[in-house]
Amino acid sequence: MRQYQLHSADSGLAPELKEVEAPQPGPGEVLVNVKAVSLNYRDLLMCQGQSASSAKAGGTVPASDGAGEVIAVGEGVTRVAVGDRVMGCFFSHWVDGRFDLRYHEAALGGSANGMLSEMVVLPEEGVAKVPDGLSDEEAACFPCAGLTAWYALLERGDLQAGDRVLLLGTGGVSIFGLQIAKAKGAEVWITSSSDAKLERARALGADHTINYRATPDWEKTIWETTEKRGMDHVVEVGGAGTLPKSMAAVAAGGHIALIGVLTGFDPPEATLFPLIARNVRLNGIYVGHRTALERLLAFVEESSMQPVIDRIFPFEDAPSAYDYLNSAKHFGKVVIAVS
Ligand SMILES: NC(=O)c1ccc[n+]([C@@H]2O[C@H](COP(=O)([O-])OP(=O)(O)OC[C@H]3O[C@@H](n4cnc5c(N)ncnc54)[C@H](OP(=O)(O)O)[C@@H]3O)[C@@H](O)[C@H]2O)c1
Known part of the structure; x- marks a missing residue:
């Protein structure tokens, strides 16, 4: 399978397409066939080594925000099943309650590998189900930008x-x-x-x-x-x-x-x-927890709110999506269609 990894470039780090072995889910983990990813300003900061979670930058799979379908589950998984549509949570282990510094250890696309990959393995507690009314591209916009706005305005x-x-x-x-x-x-x-x-x-x-x-x-x-x-x-x-x-x-x-x-x-x-x-x-504010994301998604379903997507780039052209975000010509979200 193919995935992007951040590697050294003239400007700092840049996403490079690599062929790697497909991952397998371990106990408590799910394998997701990623359909779409959205970019955030933080993905540009990662390339510049300026994100709060840049620790593991070289070789990291970038991008916190993605959505897709569960295609395999590891032993003991109960929250989701094969066939479910899910999105990854920015902080894999922040389920609810107050923030704890240990959550920084699993921030997708930063201290942990992210979503810009044809398949990803995530802990079952680190995914949220996608409401039926959202496309994969729309769902991919919520984990960071959508949740941050919701958590800031409603929860805090x-x-x-x-x-x-x-x-x-x-x-x-x-x-x-x-x-x-x-x-x-x-x-x-x-x-x-x-x-x-x-x-x-x-x-x-x-x-x-x-x-x-x-x-x-x-x-x-x-x-x-x-x-x-x-x-x-x-x-x-x-x-x-x-x-x-x-x-x-x-x-x-x-x-x-x-x-x-x-x-x-x-x-x-x-x-x-x-x-x-x-x-x-x-x-x-640093994004938010999964329970807040789930409350946001319930609200989205009830209010039929659809994220504003400015442009969708093909997977092979992901570096152009980064350039476009960096140009600040966009309005709302920039998305990459993965498969
Ligand atoms: N703490 C968190 O949890 C969290 C989560 C998400 C994002 N963030 C941060 O929040 C910021 C926005 O992220 P994003 O992903 O939404 O960014 P984005 O989509 O890349 O937003 C870029 C837009 O910001 C506007 N902008 C730039 N400089 C500005 C200024 N001086 N005054 C007002 N607007 C300005 C421009 O809008 P116009 O073109 O309309 O001028 C630009 O197009 C970033 O710093 C990001 O790191 C933090």
């Missing part, structure tokens, strides 16, 4: 109908955030560098849009337009470069879900005082 943020939600940019996490927030009755604000993307965001239900290139002081616009009430939730995917603005745009008693590093890893140049003065909750 306790989003309520009528809350004001701010999303930064139109990548995978933010577009899931937009869809989830609107489906839950929130009022959504979203920024982008592109007016064309903002138009697509409005078509998905965004109530207010701001071009962050044309309006670099967008936090002031938000503060004034909301008559100094601000945002109840900020899905903070920008990191150091946008956090000071997010702190200036957040409502009293609001919530900032600190998720991303799109502006880099430097420390923010800002006073943290607004967090105190406004009684703000600042939550560090």
